[in-house]
Amino acid sequence: MPELPEVETTVAGLRPVLEGQRLTLVEPRRANLRRPFPIDLRQRMTGARVIELGRRAKYGLIVTDRDDVMIFHLGMSGRWRIDPAEIEKHDHLVLETEDGRRLVLNDPRRFGSVDLVRSDEIDSFAPFAVMGPEPLGDDFTGRYLKAATKDRKAPIKQLLLDQRTVAGLGNIYVCEALHMAGISPAKIGGQISGPRYDKLVIAIKQVLKAAIAAGGSSLRDFVRPDGELGYFAKDWLVYGREGQACHCGALVLRRVDSGRSTFYCRKCQK
Incomplete structure (x- = not known):
């Protein structure tokens, strides 16, 4: 999608x-x-x-x-x-x-x-x-995300994919941002500290801006209006890279959460 x-x-x-x-x-x-x-x-x-x-x-x-x-x-x-x-x-x-x-x-x-x-x-x-703030907007901050997930027992990946938390995030870029921020996708949202949320928000904004600059991902069905494929996929750090080496040397792992593939590095992400 x-x-x-x-x-x-x-x-x-x-x-x-x-x-x-x-x-x-x-x-x-x-x-x-x-x-x-x-x-x-x-x-x-x-x-x-x-x-x-x-x-x-x-x-x-x-x-x-x-x-x-x-x-x-x-x-x-x-x-x-x-x-x-x-x-x-x-x-x-x-x-x-x-x-x-x-x-x-x-x-x-x-x-x-x-x-x-x-x-x-x-x-x-x-x-x-019912949507939350835009992830590239000024209202989306670490402080906001900390407050929005207070006392929540769900994993952070699930919370980020919930459009009521933040609008427009999808599976690919959530996997990438969590890896950039060093946060495990299984980490309970209510247990993440404010400074780690600050780092996660920065990562989300960075990965989205990089993808926009590159023209979007090159998933099979996505073609830009000018007929060209996007080309951000070649820069993915974990998504779609199961069994390949992370930059830390460990292998990228994959599991299925609620029907969606989750890609992560057990060594980098805690």
Whole structure:
């Protein structure tokens, strides 16, 4: 599943094509993805001018001059294609601009979603209403994380993947950040000290910024809007490296937690 850096990279790729442009065509090509397309999507978006693009957690935001926000989620396999030579089977939403550009949302597995909300109601959009702070924002600090996990008995990895704790973190970057911070993924959240949380927050921000700068990870289904694969994967320290040497010389281990692979170093992470 595309994680926060992949969505940030996608939004950055869409921005020069969409921002400031009036939409001359908005055409859903089927009734639904994971859930139905908004019934009035075509009516409200056609003729609107895109004034801003942004991101909240793993969702992309397309804001128009009609005070509407189209919110998209890429699901497991979604991606935007820019100026495709032809429309393909799994292109489920088509946008065209006054400059003659075409953008299509392609999603073979159809686990993505498209929603439309008023700008002044975006904070009450159901997934956003319960989310914690953005991990790259100023509100996400070691002090916040210490308070949010006070007396919690769950492992720190599980707490970080809970969107109510922090918005947008996924399995890959949680594994990497915990390794960078030297914290075991199995460590009980309520038992981690303030200074260790300070170090963890720094690691989370560093690994996310590095991934965004590199264009996202190169997981099988993720392709940037310009058609290029991201290439942060080659810099992973533990994720996907089971049996290979950590920088300390010990072997990277893997176990399964709640159906997700956890990669870690027993020597480095306590």
